Amino acid sequence: MKMEGNTILITGGATGIGLALTESLLKLGNEVIICGRREDKLIKVQNEHPGLHIRVCDVSDEESRKSLFKWVTENFKDLNVLINNAGIQRAINLKEGVKGLEGESEIKINLEATIYLSALFVQFLESKEESAIVNVSSGLAITPLAAVPIYCASKAGVHTYTKCLRSQLSDTNIKVFEVLPPLVISELNMDYRKKVGTTNTGIKAVKCADAIVDGLEKDKFEIQHPALDNLKTSTMEDVDKLFEKMNGPW
Template sequence: MKTSGNTILVTGGGSGIGRALAQRWHDSGNVVIVAGRRVEALEETASGRDNLHAMAFDAEDSGAIDSFAETLVGRFPELNVLVNNAGIMRTEDATSRRDLTDAEQTIATNLLGPIRLTNALIDHLAAQADSALINVTSGLAFVPLPAAPTYSATKAAMHSYTQALRAKLAGKVEVIELAPPAVQTELTPGQSTRAGYQPLEEFADEVMGLLAQQPTPPEILVQNVHPLRFAERDRTFEERLAFLAQH
């Protein structure tokens, strides 16, 4: 992936990982569009930065994705990088019958949203030079958090989906997976100051360094996520799962 001269769409760019990476890409000489539900947050991301633009986008709204993609490409015909970052994480008690609204919204946002947006933009991306698709998954794709089973499942599904896309799009679109560890963001209440989680700025700096490697690794894995990503290889899966079950 080129480090500069791209036109990049980052969903979920109003806060957390999306905001941090969008601003770093912008600082590196890229045109960046941040998209998400909270327009005020997006405008804060873009404030004072020429060529960093905000657009409203709801990953859960299947009916609006095609029209969003059409408007996006009309405004930014040189778009060549899609970053599927938008996501929600909600805890669930799966030990007894429960309301599945949170689970269904998680699937719609974290799994169907990226699939639908990728589908809407894939023909355009495939026609661009130096095009790339980055799917943001999670270390929990590899060892699930029992308190967030649906979130973990959507990230595991996106890992598989990304692998399949990489095989099918070889030579057309570069497909990259970014799997974060636990990072200090507001993905869940209180997470931005939670001890033991990687500071956001440190995480973003490490990610940008990995993305700058040539060739770009197919999986962007900061050091903190290695224990989860390689748990099965290292035969520590049950140990890691037992640890996460306590949280």
């Protein structure tokens, strides 16, 4: 797909991969709208990029999603790309039972929001000459990390959902992409990263954004870290061995 002259909505566009994508896509001459829950973060990015449009939105909330859709479609009628990037990650000890699941819901933010925002925008995007839905999942959707079980499950859901969405929309002009990033240096799950000493582990967000833009331009519908290429052609036994290597005993 062409990577200039688009009107693009990025959820969670004020930090991490979302911010790096925002900056890359603005440089390419696109009109970019970002949304997020933290107004101060949105305003900071807008001050650095005056042409940027911002909107406070909690994508985990149904009414907030509907309000976002109404505002975007009324004010940006040329919108042709939706990037479902917003996400959270939490370290959860499943031995704690229900108590361990208390707090922000990765299912609502990572998976439900992706499903429902895509559903809200699909008919609007179908009316465009060229359009796309880009869902950000994770390499952990393929081989999970036991310390962040609900995150992995939610991203596996995004992975499966995106395949189904791509199949159902194959006879439309909407291209459906999935991004499966490796570990990226960001504020995602920072408390846990500090605890295990991985705050500076991973690739830089800008490098990830560059790979995403390149993949979109080349119509690479699953944009992933090269290490995943071999993994996805491996046997289930190979995948299980990698899981054991990544996680060890609990």
